Amino acid sequence: xxxxxxxxxxxxxxxxxxxxxxxxxxxxxxxxxxxxxxxxxxxxxxxxxxxxxxxxxxxxxxxxxxxxxxxxxxxxxxxxxxxxxxxxxxxxxxxxxxxxxxxxxxxxxxxxxxxxxxxxxxxxxxxxxxxxxxxxxxxxxxxxxxxxxxxxxxxxxxxxxxxxxxxxxxxxxxxxxxxxxxxxxxxxxxxxxxxxxxxxxxxxxxxxxxxxxxxxxxxxxxxxxxxxxxxxxxxxxxxxxxxxxxxxxxxxxxxxxxxxxxxxxxxxxxxxxxxxxxxxxxxxxxxxxxxxxxxxxxxxxxxxxxxxx
Amino acid sequence: xxxxxxxxxxxxxxxxxxxxxxxxxxxxxxxxxxxxxxxxxxxxxxxxxxxxxxxxxxxxxxxxxxxxxxxxxxxxxxxxxxxxxxxxxxxxxxxxxxxxxxxxxxxxxxxxxxxxxxxxxxxxxxxxxxxxxxxxxxxxxxxxxxxxxxxxxxxxxxxxxxxxxxxxxxxxxxxxxxxxxxxxxxxxxxxxxxxxxxxxxxxxxxxxxxxxxxxxxx
Numbered sequence: 001x002x003x004x005x006x007x008x009x010x011x012x013x014x015x016x017x018x019x020x021x022x023x024x025x026x027x028x029x030x031x032x033x034x035x036x037x038x039x040x041x042x043x044x045x046x047x048x049x050x051x052x053x054x055x056x057x058x059x060x061x062x063x064x065x066x067x068x069x070x071x072x073x074x075x076x077x078x079x080x081x082x083x084x085x086x087x088x089x090x091x092x093x094x095x096x097x098x099x100x101x102x103x104x105x106x107x108x109x110x111x112x113x114x115x116x117x118x119x120x121x122x123x124x125x126x127x128x129x130x131x132x133x134x135x136x137x138x139x140x141x142x143x144x145x146x147x148x149x150x151x152x153x154x155x156x157x158x159x160x161x162x163x164x165x166x167x168x169x170x171x172x173x174x175x176x177x178x179x180x181x182x183x184x185x186x187x188x189x190x191x192x193x194x195x196x197x198x199x200x201x202x203x204x205x206x207x208x209x210x211x212x213x214x215x216x217x218x219x220x221x222x223x224x225x226x227x228x229x230x231x232x233x234x235x236x237x238x239x240x241x242x243x244x245x246x247x248x249x250x251x252x253x254x255x256x257x258x259x260x261x262x263x264x265x266x267x268x269x270x271x272x273x274x275x276x277x278x279x280x281x282x283x284x285x286x287x288x289x290x291x292x293x294x295x296x297x298x299x300x301x302x303x304x305x306x307x308x309x
Numbered sequence: 310x311x312x313x314x315x316x317x318x319x320x321x322x323x324x325x326x327x328x329x330x331x332x333x334x335x336x337x338x339x340x341x342x343x344x345x346x347x348x349x350x351x352x353x354x355x356x357x358x359x360x361x362x363x364x365x366x367x368x369x370x371x372x373x374x375x376x377x378x379x380x381x382x383x384x385x386x387x388x389x390x391x392x393x394x395x396x397x398x399x400x401x402x403x404x405x406x407x408x409x410x411x412x413x414x415x416x417x418x419x420x421x422x423x424x425x426x427x428x429x430x431x432x433x434x435x436x437x438x439x440x441x442x443x444x445x446x447x448x449x450x451x452x453x454x455x456x457x458x459x460x461x462x463x464x465x466x467x468x469x470x471x472x473x474x475x476x477x478x479x480x481x482x483x484x485x486x487x488x489x490x491x492x493x494x495x496x497x498x499x500x501x502x503x504x505x506x507x508x509x510x511x512x513x514x515x516x517x518x519x520x521x522x523x524x525x526x527x
Contacts (some may be wrong), residue, residue: 053318054369075472115324179523182412185404185408185411186412188397188399188400189397189400189408192397192398192399192507193394193395193397195359195391196391196395196397198358198380199357199359199379199382199383199389199411200383200389200408200409200412200457200461201380201382201383201384201412201413202380202412203378203380204380250404
């Protein structure tokens with residue numbers, strides 16, 4: 001108890017930081033999950049979409065500021081940048097990966113990894129290797145005093161409200177969309193059994209294309225939303241995709257709510273490590289993953305195969 | 310109604326169907342009998358467009374449908390109940406049944422009319438309509454797969470080994486349901502595959518026997 005009250009300030013800060021990083025991880029992981037469901041390809045290049053979304057949002061924000069657009073415009077521009085990245089890059093990448101759909105998993109992984117390397121270099125070519133900073137949205141929203149124990153932590157409202165808020169909205173939209181809309185049911189059907197879905201009249205190729213584009217846009221949105229909170233450097237894509245793999249493996253494939261809870265667990269776990277035992281930061285997400293998979297190999301929320309008899 | 314002419318299919322480099330021809334007339338009840346591996350399932354998958362033909366053609370009411378995409382065939386009025394049921398486990402029984410009609414963008418009242426007609430034909434489906442398909446037994450699942458195929462199978466219904474793995478009592482109920490189809494849907498062509506002809510003798514009016522991808526007697 002004494003330790004808790006001594007470290008209340010650090011713990012509070014770690015929780016707030018963890019929540020906002022969980023929000024960004026969720027956006028990437030849930031897209032990765034949806035795409036794997038319809039395409040059955042584990043897309044390493046999904047992390048590039050996060051990075052390109054982040055850089056595009058920063059560039060668009062800086063461009064708008066230079067053109068004298070009002071500061072509030074920086075917020076909707078984050079979404080515009082993400083949508084553009086999803087629409088421009090999603091369909092061609094889907095077309096490429098679809099050709100590997102029935103191939104060996106090793107080949108699929110090599111193709112997506114090669115694509116990841118190409119996109120990583122393209123990103124250096126366009127944005128260079130010097131850090132890019134565009135924090136207008138964070139400045140715009142100011143700070144909020146968060147009371148923790150006897151202390152008050154001034155924390156920026158952007159990370160406190162906007163990031164988790166958008167992630168929650170995305171979660172709600174996906175849960176509603178998957179359960180209550182025809183498109184969502186068709187997506188679930190294609191994910192469950194592609195051939196049976198086609199035999200029932202579902203255009204699986206179209207569902208896959210649209211789902212991939214949504215997944216790409218979500219990854220780009222994760223990057224775009226995270227971009228004002230950090231300086232952008234090469235390598236953010238790799239860091240994100242590895243964390244997303246950990247989330248998807250821990251949650252179990254095909255789980256939207258599970259991905260949200262697991263993102264929270266891993267985001268908070270990592271953030272606590274940063275504040276309390278910084279040398280463990282990198283390893284904590286994987287310790288959580290290993291611990292879960294040892295007990296439940298199908299993932300925390302994954303379901304075993306449906307009964308056959 | 311449903312015609313396969315000189316169909317050849319290769320899967321993974323092996324010839325599975327060798328110039329197979331068969332015809333199911335409108336309102337006809339036709340059995341395709343053969344041992345495991347003879348090519349029964351491949352014949353139905355070819356009719357559904359799920360495997361490409363190397364040679365031959367598929368015609369529905371005289372219209373060449375060989376190149377019609379798999380997902381467009383449900384819209385032509387062909388319903389398909391695969392051997393392994395292939396239900397969507399996270400959906401309820403009712404959702405599984407109505408899905409193909411919704412995919413065709415049929416108006417709500419028409420979807421409900423067809424669903425109720427299926428419930429009338431297969432009353433047990435009504436009893437577990439609200440249950441998740443993942444929790445059904447194999448026999449119940451077969452009934453649901455039949456109901457789902459009937460939702461869009463307004464011209465033809467393809468049933469792949471419907472009696473496979475059914476307990477005798479359930480097999481009897483399934484056969485009774487098929488018997489009721491004859492009266493309720495007199496114009497729908499039905500093609501049923503089975504490994505033994507015994508269960509089907511009273512239900513069909515024509516039988517093809519398939520061996521190693523060829524029709525050996527008709």
